Amino acid sequence: MTTPTPTPTPTSQSLAAPFAQGVEGVYFDGRSSRDRAATLRVLGSGDLSSGAPLAVLRVAPTDGEPGSEQQWPLRQVQFDPPLAGVRRVVKLPDGGRFETNDDRAITALEAAVGRNRGLRGVRRLESDWGLTLGAVVTLGLFVWGFLTYGLPAMARSAAAATPRSVLTSFDTSAIEVLDNGTFMGPTHLSAARQAQLQREFKDVAQWAGGGYPYRLLLRDGTPQANGDKDSPAPSGSIGTNAFALPGGTVVMTEQLVKLAHSDRELMGVLAHETGHVTHRHSLSSIYQGLGLTLLTTAVTGDLIGASTFAAAVPTWLLKNGYSRQSETQSDEVAGRFLMERYGTTKPLRDVLARLETEDENADENSVKRDDPGAFLQTHPGTAERIRHLREIEQNWPQRRGK
Template identity: 60%
Template structure:
């Protein structure tokens, strides 16, 4: 039945519709009289006339294309298509005020499109800013046991011979580098189980990837440095500058945040909730995400600042790190700025920001620290 309003007296509105008694699906023609004090229901078929005070009656919010519903405390309900009359009464008695704006939006396609655009923008903002922020927070609260799991699973991939092979450095040279790295690790602190792994960055196998002169850190404090980077350096000061840079990635948990961001919110929620069993399962996917994830511009700058502080304390200059960065860039000889290449841990010394900007930043750190 189509509802139709009839003015019966000042302050009261009679609206026609149908009534359901709450016990059967049969509808009955009915009229409700709406006043500022309450609602009176009249159902001729059932010979029913009842009045309820306003607080005892509920009115469902309006939905475009759907009949309006008035509910009574005895379980009965009244439905009408006369939204205009019922809406006018709602405004008069102050019902559903908070939802009037929603109703207005739903009735206008331009507003709906605007709301859709806002929703899309919100999702995009969450992807660009929200997920990295969540990943950073998750990395900060990740238990050390999870870090150890990630390191262990990643080392299984590294030791397969695809990326690196056994070091060809002499035992004496290895011992010297390990001794110097212990000094860097002691300076870095943070309670991490720092370990230096020396590896051949050009294993030469049929399925090998080869990472050349490089160094990178795993979340738990394992730092890998290749023979090729050792050969590239003109002094151990240069190598210690690189290793101090890597400890900066560990202490600030840059690699871990990159893993979480790459693997998505599922892994983030797993670690935040402390589900370590699931975290161990996810660890199988960590190596690829970690080794190819790379670092952000902010992460590289922060790690350079850590290395800069170390070098100024130990050597009174950041020049050794500047020199090896420039030499590595020159050796690559691909004609591209470092910031233009796809970032990854394997391109650590060429990640964002570009080499020239990084060298200038190291110089600025030195100028600010020294008279």
């Protein structure tokens, strides 16, 4: 609406002088993309935040179109937040917009009428390199703290809250993936040898407790394609290994059985794996590694989602293993079992050395020290684990009552 030009009155002392005199810019009517030169100023007196002053827009004439002047109560005018390198935008009640490069004048008007107060603080932060650098460092520390402490804590909580029925589903789906011939194949151990190991594992499972439906699966860790002995094992085969799934299923390969010098060594390995089950290391490690989106599975008990999720379980466990804390905690479990059953942790120390050196004649003395960069690794080195197991044995009288 075009109105007569109001008689200027003294402007508020809180308003910057440039705006009282008029700020140059361009006007868009909201109906076309054509811009027209325009001037915006404020007329009125008293407190600008009261809404009494008027915003007056004067649009310059162009070829074929006369000039015009419009005015609105200042309280009806909106200000877009500032963006670096972009003209300031004033939104008008009629759907049009006024744009100007005079950031100082718009900022002064915003301050006078009390608009975008919170954003002014953000803008000061963006324009101050010291504060910006500090904010980046603070954000980096937050992200580091979340990944180092927050996410693991959330993963452990989610693992603890996961229903047993979901754990069973994880195990079932994971074994289906593992038994596809890529990771492992049927064992060639004799029925008598398998029965012997199952009886001995039953004792370990009863000792471990926790109410889990433990079961031991014996498999060939280097299966040949189509049973052809002359064909190489698949690249993804698990080899000489043992690992636990979240629901209490423990897989041990016949290659590990053959590497061991005694069943005491094997039971030490299996006791270590039950430690991963009872402390839910497998599940928390997978939750942490695969991300926050999968944590909802623990809360919802979504068996469809659990089945899909379980397909990632074997690959994650075999590729990434456990954290230092988890391995140390499970070695504590295995150490207690070995001390209570045999009075020594040497069986596990020896078989760990053979797994490390891939030498069937190695023992704990074959691993002298860890790689110099081992302290940077997420998993404890074998030498460190052997030292820990020795300490358990040496301090057993004090540890036994705990």
